[in-house]
Amino acid sequence: MTSKVKLLKDESGQSMVLFALLFVVICGMAAFAIDIGRVSMEKEKLQNAVDAAALAGAQDLPSVSTAEGTALSYAEQNGMLASETTATAHYNGNSNKIEVVCTRNVDYTFARVLGLSSVSISTRAVAEKTGINSGPFTYSAFSGSPSSTLLINGSGINIGGSVHSNYNLMVNGSSMVIGGSAEAVSSLNLNGSIINVGGTCQGSAIYIYGSSISIGNKNYTAAPSIEMPDFSAFIQTDAKDAGQFYSGNKFFNGSKINVTSPIYVNGDLTVNGSEFTGNGIIVASGNITFNGSNIKNSSSDAVCFYSTNGNIMINGSYIELDGIVYAPNGSIMMNGSYQTINGRVIGNTLNFNGSYITINSSKSDLNCLPKTTVALVE
Secondary structure, eight states: OHHHHHHHHHHHHHHHHHHHHHHHHHHHHHIIIIIHHHHHHHHHHHHHHHHHHHHHHHTTTTOHHHHHHHHHHHHHHTTOOGGGEEEEESGGGOTTEEEEEEEEEEEOSGGGGGTOOEEEEEEEEEEEEEEOSSGGGGSSEEEOOSSSOEEEEEESOEEOSOEEESSOEEEEEEEEEESSOEEESSEEEEEEEEEEEOSOEEOSEEEEEEEEEEESOEEOSOOOOOOOOOOHHHHHHHHHHTTOEEESOEEEESSEEEOSSOEEEESOEEEESOEEESEEEEEESSOEEEESSOOEEOTTOEEEEEESSSOEEEESSSEEEEEEEEEEEEEEEEEEEEEEEEEEEEEEEEEEEEEEEEEOOOGGGGGGSOSEEEEEOO
């Protein structure tokens, strides 16, 4: 009997030890599942905050004090304490860059049983302010895709300025004019009859087949690859401030739309025969579709129609737009005849399907663009 009692006491003691060990293991697992997860969420929140602060501060460059003050103010609005945040304008000696860093201690809960009380996390962002009336916006037609051929098919197509493709450029048809240069990072192909390129034809390879094809000079070197900027973030902010932010799909039907203040549509935009006034920008996160005929801006006005992640489709005949059509991550499709863009067509890919398409660019159509843009670079 005595031995049985002793055995039970020994087993009870062993159970307590096993339970204690098991408790430590469970707490350790909870530490990884809960504490580390919470730290990860906190770091993501801080990263979003420093991104926003850096972008906001960059808009006030090159003024050091104003840019740093704006960045710190935005950081505080997004839940960061002044003691946790530093902003450094003219970052690395560049008057167009600002760095924002946030460092915060996060207390552990379950990991304390493992001897861990807290962890220090740090996030940073560097934003740069640059002009945007350059790069792709110096061309009348621009294709930014590094793997899709810019294909211009049809007849009676007249492009007043220069054309650039970050891959191949192929022109097929008749009675076609490119008033400026024709550039390709890879090969350049001209096929057809009565094709006139007023400037230089440039590409790593140049092929010309047909009759009555007139060009300026030939340059057998690859044209430079050119990036397309994203300046939608601060357009969205300005649109909200102006009360012209729309959540969901938006339709403009036969009315006069003033774009002196920017318009932002968080969805698809469809334009049916509307007239636009002012020099400004309309941004849609989704697709932009033009339907009908005689879609035109008022005289001397220009509008940038900017799809951040979708496609732009111009459907119909006798359409006239004054300004810039911009789809850096999508396709621009011109489907119809007698379509005129008094401005520029700039997209990841371009598709010209029709006849008598005219693109006339001038310095005045750049008035619809912001003078500068800001973007995260680190």
